[in-house]
Amino acid sequence: xxxxxxLERRLEQPKWLNWAIPxxxxxxxxxxxxxxxxxxxxxxxxxxxxxxxxxxxxTRALTGTxxxxxxxxxxGLCAAAAFRLGVINIGGEGQLxxxxxxxxxxxxxxxxxxxVGIVIIAMVFAGMIFGGMYAGFVGLLRAQFNTNEIIxxxxxxxxxxxxxxxxxxxxxxxxxxxRSAGFPSGKPLDKRxxxxxxxxxxxxxxxxxxxxxxxxxxxxxxxxxSRFGFEIGVIADSPRAARYIGIRTKTxxxxxxALSGALAGIGGASQVGDFTHYLDAKGLQLNSFGYTGIVxxxxxxxxxxxxxxxxxxxxxxTNAGYSLQGPDFPSGLVGTLQGxxxxxxxxxxxxxxxxxxxxxxxxxxxxAS
Amino acid sequence: MTNTIAVHMSGVxxxxxxxxxxxxxxxxxxxxxxxxxxxxxGAGKSTLSNILTxxxxxxxxxxxxxxxPVSFSSPRDALNAGIGMVHQHFRLVxxxxxxxxVVLGNPDTAFLLDTxxxxxxxxxxxxxxxxxxxxxxxxxxxxxxEQQRVxxxxxxxxxxxxxxxDEPTAVLTPIEADALFRTLRAMTAEGRxxxxxxxxxxxxxxxxDRITVLRxxxxxxxxxxxxxxxxxxxxxxxxRNVEFTRVQRxxxxxxxxxxxxxxxxxxxxxxxxxxxxGVTLTVGRGEIVGIAxxxxxxxxELAEVIAGMRHATTGSVSVEGKVLQSGKARAxxxxxxxxxxxxxxxxxxxxxxxxxxxLALKSYRSSLLSRFGxxxxxxxxxxxxxxVERYDVKTPSTQxxxxxxxxxxxxxxxxxxxxxxxxxxxxxxxxxxxLDVGAIESVRERLVEAADGGLGVLLISExxxxxxxxxxxxxxxxxxxxxxxxxxxxxxxxxIGLLMGGSQLEATS
Numbered sequence: 001x002x003x004x005x006x007l008e009r010r011l012e013q014p015k016w017l018n019w020a021i022p023x024x025x026x027x028x029x030x031x032x033x034x035x036x037x038x039x040x041x042x043x044x045x046x047x048x049x050x051x052x053x054x055x056x057x058x059t060r061a062l063t064g065t066x067x068x069x070x071x072x073x074x075x076g077l078c079a080a081a082a083f084r085l086g087v088i089n090i091g092g093e094g095q096l097x098x099x100x101x102x103x104x105x106x107x108x109x110x111x112x113x114x115x116v117g118i119v120i121i122a123m124v125f126a127g128m129i130f131g132g133m134y135a136g137f138v139g140l141l142r143a144q145f146n147t148n149e150i151i152x153x154x155x156x157x158x159x160x161x162x163x164x165x166x167x168x169x170x171x172x173x174x175x176x177x178x179r180s181a182g183f184p185s186g187k188p189l190d191k192r193x194x195x196x197x198x199x200x201x202x203x204x205x206x207x208x209x210x211x212x213x214x215x216x217x218x219x220x221x222x223x224x225x226s227r228f229g230f231e232i233g234v235i236a237d238s239p240r241a242a243r244y245i246g247i248r249t250k251t252x253x254x255x256x257x258a259l260s261g262a263l264a265g266i267g268g269a270s271q272v273g274d275f276t277h278y279l280d281a282k283g284l285q286l287n288s289f290g291y292t293g294i295v296x297x298x299x300x301x302x303x304x305x306x307x308x309x310x311x312x313x314x315x316x317x318t319n320a321g322y323s324l325q326g327p328d329f330p331s332g333l334v335g336t337l338q339g340x341x342x343x344x345x346x347x348x349x350x351x352x353x354x355x356x357x358x359x360x361x362x363x364x365x366x367x368a369s
Numbered sequence: 370m371t372n373t374i375a376v377h378m379s380g381v382x383x384x385x386x387x388x389x390x391x392x393x394x395x396x397x398x399x400x401x402x403x404x405x406x407x408x409x410x411g412a413g414k415s416t417l418s419n420i421l422t423x424x425x426x427x428x429x430x431x432x433x434x435x436x437x438p439v440s441f442s443s444p445r446d447a448l449n450a451g452i453g454m455v456h457q458h459f460r461l462v463x464x465x466x467x468x469x470x471v472v473l474g475n476p477d478t479a480f481l482l483d484t485x486x487x488x489x490x491x492x493x494x495x496x497x498x499x500x501x502x503x504x505x506x507x508x509x510x511x512x513x514x515e516q517q518r519v520x521x522x523x524x525x526x527x528x529x530x531x532x533x534x535d536e537p538t539a540v541l542t543p544i545e546a547d548a549l550f551r552t553l554r555a556m557t558a559e560g561r562x563x564x565x566x567x568x569x570x571x572x573x574x575x576x577x578d579r580i581t582v583l584r585x586x587x588x589x590x591x592x593x594x595x596x597x598x599x600x601x602x603x604x605x606x607x608x609r610n611v612e613f614t615r616v617q618r619x620x621x622x623x624x625x626x627x628x629x630x631x632x633x634x635x636x637x638x639x640x641x642x643x644x645x646x647g648v649t650l651t652v653g654r655g656e657i658v659g660i661a662x663x664x665x666x667x668x669x670e671l672a673e674v675i676a677g678m679r680h681a682t683t684g685s686v687s688v689e690g691k692v693l694q695s696g697k698a699r700a701x702x703x704x705x706x707x708x709x710x711x712x713x714x715x716x717x718x719x720x721x722x723x724x725x726x727x728l729a730l731k732s733y734r735s736s737l738l739s740r741f742g743x744x745x746x747x748x749x750x751x752x753x754x755x756x757v758e759r760y761d762v763k764t765p766s767t768q769x770x771x772x773x774x775x776x777x778x779x780x781x782x783x784x785x786x787x788x789x790x791x792x793x794x795x796x797x798x799x800x801x802x803x804l805d806v807g808a809i810e811s812v813r814e815r816l817v818e819a820a821d822g823g824l825g826v827l828l829i830s831e832x833x834x835x836x837x838x839x840x841x842x843x844x845x846x847x848x849x850x851x852x853x854x855x856x857x858x859x860x861x862x863x864x865i866g867l868l869m870g871g872s873q874l875e876a877t878s
Contacts, residue, residue: 012769225746227739234730237719243678244708244716245730246698 007354017352022299022310025348029340036336047329054323055316059202064323066209069315070274071096073212074267075293076300076307077219082135082260084223084302086236087253091138091153093290094160095131095261099268101167102130104175104186104279107272111193119193123269124211131265132258134160139257143250149257161285168281175279186278195273208270212308215263219304232256264290292318295338298345301352314338374436375400375531375562376421376452381430383416390416391427392586398531403553403563405577405594407570407606409869410664410831413586414566418533421564422454423447453524454533457540459516463509467491467519470508471526494525498555499548514545521552532556533564538572539665550576568606568663570599570870582606603866607833615838615857616813620821622656622841628825629675629706629794633684636667636674644670646849647683652794652825657816659840659857660829661865667849668829669711672796675827676708677701688793702731707792709783711799711829717783720772724764725753727771728786752789760785777808784815795819798829813839833862847871 034044054061075092082089089095106126110119138156141147167173169184177187195207223229235242235249242249267289276283296314300306321334376398383391391413398404406414419425421432423441432439434450441447444454461470468491472478491504500518508516517537524532534553538546553563553576567573573580574594582589582605589605629652638644644667652658662668673679675686680696687693694700701708710716718727729738729749738748753767762781764774771782780800787795797816801809816839820826830836836843837857844854845868852868 012773221743225743227733227742227744230726230733230744233722233726234719237721238715240712240716241719241730244676244698244710246677246700246702 005356005358007350008357010353010355013352018301018303021348021351022301022306022345024351025299025344026313026341028344028347029337032340032344033333033337037333040330042330047333050324050329051317051320054320061316061319061323063202063204064319065312065316066203066205067275067315068319068322069312070206070208070212070270071267071287071289072292072296072311072315072318073209073216073308074270075264075290076296076311077212077216077293077304078131078260078264078267078290079293079297080300080302080304080307081219081223081263082257083297084236085232085253085256087139087142087257087260088150089135089138089153089257089260090150090294091135091156091261091290092264092267092293093288094153094157095135095264096268096271096290097157097160097164097284098134098261099127099131099265100272100279100284101164101175101268102126102265103269104189104272107189107193108174108187111190116192116194116196120195120207120273123193123195123273124266127265127267127269128262129265131268132262135261135264136254136258138261139254142257143253157290164279164281164284168279177278186276186280189272189277193273194277195270197274206270206274208266208274211266211270212311215266216304216308219263223304228252264293267293287318292338295342295345298342301345314341373400374398375434377431377433377436378417378421379431379433381417381420381427381432383413383420383425383427389586391420391430393588394430394583394586395588395591396581397591398562398564399579400530400562401557401560402578403557403565403576405573405580406564406566406583407568407573407580407602408583409568409606412583412606414583415535416586417583418454418535418564418566421447422452422533448524448527448529451528451530452533453527453529453531455517455520455524455535455537457535457537459520461508461516461519464507466505466507467502467511467522468504470519471504471522473523475527491522491526494522498525498552500552501548512545513540514542514548517541517545517549518552525556529561531562531564533566535566536568537565538567538569546572568870570602570867570872573602574599584608599867599870599872600863603870603872604863606870607862607866616817618817618821620655620823622653622820624651624653624656624841626654627651628654628689629827630687630690631671631675631684632687634671634674634681634686635683636670636679636681638670643682644849645674645682648846648849648851649684650827650844650851650854652827654825655820655823656842657820657826657828657840659836659843660827660846661833661836661843661869662831662846663869664831666846668846669798670849671846672708672710672798672827672829675701675794675796676706676710678708702790705791705793707787707790707795709780709787709795709797709800711802713779713783714772718771718779721770723768724757724762724771724774724782725749725767727782728753728756728767728789731786731790756785756789760788777804777811780804780808780812784812788815788819792824794825794827796827796829799831800828801830801832801835833865837862837865845869 037044037047055065056062075096078092103123103126106122107119110122138149138153141152142149167175168186175186177185197207198205231247231252235247235252239249271284272279292314296307296310300310317337318334325331374397378394378396381391381394394413394417408414420427423444423446439450468487471491472487488504495502502515502518508519537549541549557563565577577594579591579593581591584606631648631650634645634648636645648671660668670679674681677693677696677698677700685692688704688706691704693704714720732738733744738745750767757764757767760781763778771779801812816826828836828840837860840857842854842856843860844851845865847869
């Protein structure tokens with residue numbers, strides 16, 4: 001029994017594959033999703049059309065989509081930055097919480113006494129430092145003791161969730177609003193600490209999303225054009241070659257993991273500064289921003305600029321899911337589609353490396369025998 | 370009945386892509402003997418034993434076990450027929466106990482282990498062959514010598530009559546090795562048969578009854594240990610009377626103008642054991658010093674310590690009088706040490722990166738190729754184009770990944786880069802291994818040319834012909850020591866072969 005097709009290793013990877021394969025992956029995920037929908041008695045074309053409308057086809061839809069895309073962009077950059085080194089940091093979720101904790105602290109302290117520009121910068125840096133240090137610990141464990149960062153970063157997501165809950169629900173911390181009667185909530189930021197948003201043709205664009213685009217550009221330059229990025233590439237390609245030319249691999253692992261966490265941390269800061277304006281312990285944990293970031297990075301093939309585009313795409317999907325949720329729209333559909341996208345995006349890597357050929361030789365052999 | 374033939378292998382041929390590992394090997398094993406299989410690395414010893422244990426199937430030839438032809442398709446077949454192998458690299462589950470490891474994979478083991486009974490049997494077996502090991506100990510707690518006993522017990526437990534030990538003493542201390550030899554004797558006294566694979570002459574002489582020497586995939590001959598000596602074995606092993614010509618040098622070496630001085634160097638291997646013991650060595654300007662030795666005697670560690678990839682535990686390395694910081698590859702590179710490592714594609718190069726990136730691998734930090742932390746891609750491209758031209762690298766473009774290039778071109782990229790850094794010393798480890806004849810020629814020409822230009826070259830090679838034709842002086846390494854340094858024009862293969870096999874120089878002194 002020979003399979004009718006075989007995989008042949010590609011000698012070169014043509015550039016067009018970089019966008020063609022994510023597209024095929026996306027379509028593949030939609031196709032499999034359609035089967036699921038058919039099995040549950042829904043018309044897939046109808047459902048997809050509604051998703052598209054509610055995600056992208058009105059100014060209101062687009063505003064919501066870009067809002068949802070903002071944290072995805074940061075967590076997507078977080079995952080891409082670490083994955084490029086071969087460090088599988090899936091702790092974007094927890095690092096984003098920590099960023100939110102740091103940024104809200106700084107926002108609360110500085111909000112009513114400093115100009116908004118300074119407060120924003122301070123909040124961004126606080127988010128980076130909190131997220132970065134939280135991830136840096138994972139990097140340190142990996143570099144020093146060769147612990148599996150997938151497990152440590154995942155576990156630290158739960159710890160970060162517990163810390164969030166503690167700060168708002170289980171203690172009278174600085175973050176908790178003492179005036180919140182009944183259900184505990186975070187202390188609101190002073191209006192002067194709110195991040196600006198811009199109205200372009202009726203579509204609201206948050207400061208955070210614009211920041212994400214610039215950060216993506218910076219990350220792209222870092223990886224593609226800088227000496228440090230060159231070293232990261234060598235480590236990822238061949239650790240022994242890195243040792244051979246004297247690259248400090250352990251330091252690089254710690255720095256890159258911390259940088260990756262810092263990117264998720266800005267995402268957390270943006271949640272506080274752009275949208276909620278207080279430390280929203282419940283809301284932050286509701287949306288799995290960090291895990292969606294992994295899907296974003298995978299579909300963007302770890303390209304930081306691609307991550308922004310993919311974040312908006314998935315933002316649309318998720319946003320449509322929110323607004324369509326109801327008796328005739330399965331609530332698990334968006335999650336299912338995201339899972340399928342991750343699946344097909346990872347599978348798409350095989351098409352990057354191999355080409356599918358019809359197995360003509362095998363056919364001849366079976367005829368002969 | 371020591372004359373009964375246990376195993377007879379005849380006309381065994383095994384080809385791998387590009388290599389004929391066994392080329393008509395004849396091998397005959399008598400029941401109850403310790404039969405040594407002697408040869409240099411790459412002589413075909415491991416291939417032959419892998420064929421006998423069913424791991425490979427021979428392309429041609431026959432195997433007879435106790436007079437009946439057999440054909441094994443897996444190690445399990447061979448084991449069922451009574452042939453077991455003790456590998457050089459252990460295959461043990463570290464968190465399991467000794468007894469559990471011994472019964473692991475044994476088809477007769479019941480679903481529920483009767484631990485007490487198994488422990489008892491293992492203990493009994495161990496005692497019978499004089500192997501001290503506690504059946505209940507966890508494998509990770511054991512010394513390397515003890516772990517090896519577990520491997521032997523595994524094979525004995527399965528009832529093997531023929532045991533193959535692949536370089537068993539490589540990991541042992543001398544005392545452990547003596548204990549192993551006693552165990553082997555106890556086994557043969559009971560009628561079991563042992564194939565002892567080694568390249569160490571002393572221990573082969575000490576432990577074996579007969580010796581079969583392989584060279585280049587062929588059987589050179591089988592001799593009785595009692596009627597041979599180390600000198601004869603050495604010349605059988607390395608070959609005799611091969612005509613070779615010493616390369617004519619344009620500029621003579623200046624051994625007294627020392628560029629590389631290695632003083633009392635010590636270093637660990639990857640497992641943290643001492644691999645270098647007080648190595649002292651000099652290389653003069655324009656001199657090629659060859660390091661001869663069987664692989665695994667510290668050559669790789671020596672190269673890596675000099676190149677700063679590995680810390681020196683004792684001693685120092687200096688280039689033109691300046692001591693290099695130990696364990697810092699960048700310090701070695703800056704100090705003028707070029708290094709062509711044994712594993713070109715994955716150590717010397719980043720295989721997935723382009724020719725351009727790889728040519729810049731050691732100079733990307735220079736102000737020529739980067740500024741303010743950013744790479745100057747155009748300069749990298751221009752530099753790569755020039756080097757590709759000058760060293761005649763056959764590549765579709767400078768953007769092609771090096772893993773796509775042929776072996777000869779891979780080595781050209783590596784050499785081009787190393788020479789381009791303006792080195793004072795070159796450490797070249799097996800620089801021609803695996804290359805085709807034309808590429809070998811061109812690499813050797815480059816080395817000689819560089820030496821003519823004043824570069825000091827430390828040439829580490831298992832190819833004795835290569836060393837004898839290129840080197841000005843030859844240092845022989847054995848078990849982490851330089852056992853002799855001989856001027857090339859006074860060196861003969863026999864002496865070097867003896868030294869490589871660990872014999873002290875009663876013959877030459």
